[in-house]
Amino acid sequence: MKASVRQYARSLFELVADKSEAEAKALIAKFIVFLHRRQDLNKAEAIIEELDRLYEIQNGEIKAELISARPLVKEAKDKIAEYLAKRVGGGEVKLSDSIAPELLGGFVLRYNGMVIDGSLQNNLRKFKKQLLTN
Amino acid sequence: MSNTKDFIVEQIKSQIADFKAEVEESSVGRVLKISDGIALVSGLTEAMMSEILLFKSAHGEIAGVALNLEENLVGAIIMGEFDGIKEGDEVVCTKRILSVPVGEALVGRVVNPLGEAMDGKGALDTKEFYPVEKIAPGVITRASVNEPVQTGIKAIDSMIPIGRGQRELIIGDRQIGKTAIAIDAIINQKGQNMKCIYVAIGQKESKVADIVRKLEAAGAMEYTTIVLAGASNPASLLYIAPYAGCAMAEYFLDKGEDVLIIYDDLSKHAVSYREISLLLRRPPGREAYPGDVFYLHSRLLERACKLNKEEGGGSITALPIIETQAGDISAYIPTNVISITDGQIFLEPDMFYKGNRPAVNAGLSVSRVGSSAQIKAMKKVAGKMRLEAAQFRELAAFAQFGSDLDEETSRKLERGKRLYEILKQDQYQPLSVDKQVIIYYALINKYVDDVPVEKVREFEANLYKYLDVNTDASKAILEKKELDADVEEKIKTVLSNYKETLDYLVK
Numbered sequence: 001m002k003a004s005v006r007q008y009a010r011s012l013f014e015l016v017a018d019k020s021e022a023e024a025k026a027l028i029a030k031f032i033v034f035l036h037r038r039q040d041l042n043k044a045e046a047i048i049e050e051l052d053r054l055y056e057i058q059n060g061e062i063k064a065e066l067i068s069a070r071p072l073v074k075e076a077k078d079k080i081a082e083y084l085a086k087r088v089g090g091g092e093v094k095l096s097d098s099i100a101p102e103l104l105g106g107f108v109l110r111y112n113g114m115v116i117d118g119s120l121q122n123n124l125r126k127f128k129k130q131l132l133t134n
Numbered sequence: 135m136s137n138t139k140d141f142i143v144e145q146i147k148s149q150i151a152d153f154k155a156e157v158e159e160s161s162v163g164r165v166l167k168i169s170d171g172i173a174l175v176s177g178l179t180e181a182m183m184s185e186i187l188l189f190k191s192a193h194g195e196i197a198g199v200a201l202n203l204e205e206n207l208v209g210a211i212i213m214g215e216f217d218g219i220k221e222g223d224e225v226v227c228t229k230r231i232l233s234v235p236v237g238e239a240l241v242g243r244v245v246n247p248l249g250e251a252m253d254g255k256g257a258l259d260t261k262e263f264y265p266v267e268k269i270a271p272g273v274i275t276r277a278s279v280n281e282p283v284q285t286g287i288k289a290i291d292s293m294i295p296i297g298r299g300q301r302e303l304i305i306g307d308r309q310i311g312k313t314a315i316a317i318d319a320i321i322n323q324k325g326q327n328m329k330c331i332y333v334a335i336g337q338k339e340s341k342v343a344d345i346v347r348k349l350e351a352a353g354a355m356e357y358t359t360i361v362l363a364g365a366s367n368p369a370s371l372l373y374i375a376p377y378a379g380c381a382m383a384e385y386f387l388d389k390g391e392d393v394l395i396i397y398d399d400l401s402k403h404a405v406s407y408r409e410i411s412l413l414l415r416r417p418p419g420r421e422a423y424p425g426d427v428f429y430l431h432s433r434l435l436e437r438a439c440k441l442n443k444e445e446g447g448g449s450i451t452a453l454p455i456i457e458t459q460a461g462d463i464s465a466y467i468p469t470n471v472i473s474i475t476d477g478q479i480f481l482e483p484d485m486f487y488k489g490n491r492p493a494v495n496a497g498l499s500v501s502r503v504g505s506s507a508q509i510k511a512m513k514k515v516a517g518k519m520r521l522e523a524a525q526f527r528e529l530a531a532f533a534q535f536g537s538d539l540d541e542e543t544s545r546k547l548e549r550g551k552r553l554y555e556i557l558k559q560d561q562y563q564p565l566s567v568d569k570q571v572i573i574y575y576a577l578i579n580k581y582v583d584d585v586p587v588e589k590v591r592e593f594e595a596n597l598y599k600y601l602d603v604n605t606d607a608s609k610a611i612l613e614k615k616e617l618d619a620d621v622e623e624k625i626k627t628v629l630s631n632y633k634e635t636l637d638y639l640v641k
Binding site: 106117 | 149153157158177180205
């Protein structure tokens with residue numbers, strides 16, 4: 001039976017969880033041989049990504065993407081990070097930001113498959129819908 | 135003129151003032167794969183079963199429904215045009231379970247399974263929504279079936295009676311009059327305190343247009359809703375159509391009203407579900423239908439019910455239709471639905487081509503609960519008549535070989551022939567219950583024995599005209615619903631009086 005990326009990542013994650021560095025190195029080397037034997041080496045990259053995610057979950061880290069119409073000042077970003085940390089109940093928030101002028105104003109925040117949309121673009125779209133239905 | 139302008143400006147101003155900018159949070163995913171009305175979506179960690187998903191495509195937002203929740207992806211069916219959706223498009227959860235608008239506004243309208251008007255009579259003014267999938271009422275809330283549904287079809291009301299809250303299958307080959315029975319039943323519900331819902335699943339739209347026209351002409355659209363998922367609609371709409379129709383019926387049920395719902399037809403529904411299931415990569419079983427195809431129909435038909443007094447006493451009577459291939463009722467879907475329903479009306483090609491229309495096979499057709507719902511007068515005459523019909527069927531096969539028959543046998547055969555003449559009925563000509571009782575009474579009490587077989591239909595038609603004028607007996611039947619000595623006397627009088635006007639009787 002073929003194992004999924006998620007299954008590989010989870011088992012490796014659990015294996016090395018409470019091991020010392022030297023032990024972990026040996027285990028990882030064995031794991032790669034194991035992957036090769038099962039002809040699943042091409043999944044390695046996806047497994048690394050998944051491991052990254054598992055590690056984040058364990059440490060309560062949240063990766064978030066902040067998109068805004070104009071560059072935001074550091075204070076505003078900190079405030080958003082603080083809000084998110086409180087909302088999700090995790091530890092550190094890693095915020096990466098980008099600029100998208102088509103949002104017109106406000107911001108869009110993406111994290112863990114969720115979106116918080118407070119952009120002017122979305123509000124205008126909703127307003128248009130309301131005008132058309134009433 | 136300037137007044138209206140000011141009004142409009144004022145309206146817009148107030149709308150703008152009322153609008154509150156909001157921040158909204160939602161679970162999102164991206165389209166991984168899209169094919170024939172099915173989408174595989176990554177992400178959507180918060181998605182619920184049969185939740186509405188919004189696909190944000192280049193052509194605007196398109197609704198879909200989550201059907202498969204897997205470890206790292208969601209399988210969804212798309213309700214509408216899926217051409218505009220591309221791989222990588224964003225998909226948003228709405229936290230709403232699939233539901234349809236319900237209410238009085240739907241009566242007299244043609245709508246699609248999502249409750250949008252299809253008849254060009256403008257948008258529907260509905261406020262309430264009912265979920266499409268709902269668990270059927272439980273044992274405690276139900277009552278036994280005790281009121282009849284008069285279909286107006288002689289062969290059915292007498293031999294295969296249907297009660298309010300029953301599920302009676304109509305089964306037969308293509309082009310044999312299955313829909314005709316259903317439409318006649320709808321037409322006959324005029325003034326019977328019954329709402330009707332006709333769900334067309336995968337039907338030709340020309341056929342549906344024809345049905346709407348016929349119902350309008352008969353004044354039956356005043357209490358009828360048509361839910362249309364045509365042959366050109368995607369399988370997803372065909373799949374939800376009967377559930378949506380049932381949700382619309384449940385609105386009236388909850389108000390304590392009686393509803394007649396017709397699913398035309400469930401074989402096409404099963405085929406559309408098979409299409410969806412195979413595209414979602416669920417394992418195929420017998421005839422390539424998925425494993426849960428029985429549950430597909432049982433959960434739908436179980437929602438037909440008769441509620442007890444405390445629950446309002448409403449009912450949903452379901453008439454599912456199944457199309458067979460070359461009369462094969464032992465195929466997968468027909469056997470499934472036969473076992474779910476409380477009986478079936480079996481239409482037979484042989485009878486149809488012999489001119490016995492409606493081509494109801496009285497031997498294979500049964501009704502498991504309806505006879506307790508017949509009015510007493512009908513029960514009395516129908517019992518004898520059913521016996522008469524059974525004896526005739528047996529004798530007719532036997533009499534083909536022998537020519538010398540004793541008097542008793544030949545008399546039974548003659549009466550049987552007349553009985554089959556009486557069971558013939560034209561389309562769109564439903565017959566009221568009092569007239570049905572009188573014609574059966576005439577038959578079993580030998581009033582028709584001296585009418586030549588080829589004259590029976592003429593005898594019958596003129597009798598009804600005569601009864602329209604001389605209403606004594608009809609009124610007595612409708613009032614007492616029983617066949618006591620007094621009513622019987624009235625029927626005898628009207629029959630003998632009528633027969634005196636005839637000149638073709640055999641001496």
